[in-house]
Amino acid sequence: MARANGFTDGHRVHLLQGAEELFPALIEAMDGARSEIQFETYIFDCTGSGATVAEALIRAAARGVCTRLVVDGVGTGALQPAWIARLRAAGVQYCVYSPLGPLGLLLPHQWRRLHRKLCVVDRRLLFCGGINVLDDFHDPNHGPLDAPRLDFAVQASGSLVALASDAMEQLWWRMQILRSARRHHLPQALQALRAVGARHAVAAAGTSMRLALVLRDNVRHRSRIEQAYRRAIGAAQREIIIASAYFLPGGKLRQALVMAARRGVRVRLLLQGRYEYFMQYHATRPVYGALLDAGVEIHEYAPSFLHAKVAVIDALGERPWATVGSSNLDPLSLLLAREANVVVQDVAFARELRERLVHAMQHAGRRMDPARYAGRPLRQRVLDRIAFGLMRLALWVAGRRYF
Incomplete structure (x- = not known):
């Protein structure tokens, strides 16, 4: 197996x-x-x-x-x-x-x-x-949506x-x-x-596509998904595109993105542009500064709620890497929740995912200007810091080290 x-x-x-x-x-x-x-x-x-x-x-x-x-x-x-x-x-x-x-x-x-x-x-x-x-056009907390929620899944055999x-x-x-x-x-x-465990896996014939199932739990697989991201980011040569609904990466993951950008990799992030929840919206903003300073491009999706949790790396190269799953790049997903991602090494799949993400950034995303970020209103900066502090406090209460 x-x-x-x-x-x-x-x-x-x-x-x-x-x-x-x-x-x-x-x-x-x-x-x-x-x-x-x-x-x-x-x-x-x-x-x-x-x-x-x-x-x-x-x-x-x-x-x-x-x-x-x-x-x-x-x-x-x-x-x-x-x-x-x-x-x-x-x-x-x-x-x-x-x-x-x-x-x-x-x-x-x-x-x-x-x-x-x-x-x-x-x-x-x-x-x-x-x-x-x-339903793509319904939100339990916000009611009807004018545009469909942006999200992805895979069907695999x-x-x-x-x-x-x-x-x-x-x-x-x-x-x-x-x-x-x-x-x-x-x-x-x-x-x-x-x-429990009475069944065993069996192989199925198919094409040469290579896949991996990466699970996260609180027992044996506590950091598998984050490790998979960091390895792929560390090996990136040309391009990294990540879409994450709730984005608050820990220090090691942020550093991996910064280092990739500084060595000449084009790093683009598609993140939530609409207000959904106080903590997730405001706690994300304080980490933008270091990323923007390193040359990372941040695009905020605004037509509807962004719910995607996907990434594609070097899709136009010889060794593409792509993942589609349930894990956000935030402490709730990476430290606490049961998550499941499929990782795919296949040129055609990676290019299709890249095409859809680039289309979303170009037609439905607003690129964050570093000057606009630095000059955001005082009230927003205060709310951002409060949310970030509350997140750190919650992790301290839960006994988790993250930032």
Whole structure:
């Protein structure tokens, strides 16, 4: 079995942009499922096109497909009772990851969330990326959107699928163990424990595309995703393009970007230009200065919310590197959440992703002018520093070193 952080050959992978491209592919795969669907997501919202995904899960479970759905206790919140009833009546095994207790997010251990977005169908197809089950034109906090949210996912086949399936299976049974233990169903907990790891990965034939599944958790894989980024940035020769919805990299990652720019690599960042959350919006700005001084280009996406978590390096060279996943480059993703990224070494894929990101920067991005950044209003600078300080305080409370 290939290691989860190592590249394996023999894959096919397709880039999908937004729910408009992901949901039809996802629904087609689920409607063709014969034995099993494993689904994990941070947000599961049945408004608009999100309902079509829920309906596909219901159809699959109703015809006897083993269908498991895991949602995050913060991201999804309280799903409408009518939808929960329909899912369970059809036979969908529905579970909430780390539901909030009476103290909510006041307890630091509750900051560890399930943020990855994964779906495996029949251990044959994998969907991985940053796209939640959420309509492109709907935001739970801000209502209707004038333009679609910018986000990406991939559909992949090959030996990587089994690795993702095993990781999802392991999380599922750990959740069942904890639930059984809390209810004092110890025999059932022991039975679930024996089920963990019962499956093994199998290789699938395909093309010569090389992929790796990079997971982040709070046990064995605490820094895998950040390490993958730093290695790729350190090896960059011509160009780095990163799109990150929430961007607050730690000191080592910031230094890697600065060093790349200073050695002549063109570094372009596509970041959030619309106000979404106080902390994520304002805490990001204090790190702009050092990056701009080093020659890093910062483009802010404004037509809608940027939700992408992707990067492409040296796409026009002989050894391109690209990643699509759920991990932002901020402390919540890199230190606390469960995340999943697919890394791709393929010329055609890297160039397609680059083309889409360059188009977004040129047609929907506003380049940050260093003079404009330095001259931003006093009120904004104060808010930026407050947010940055609060983020550092929160990490100190959580016992994490980052900056």
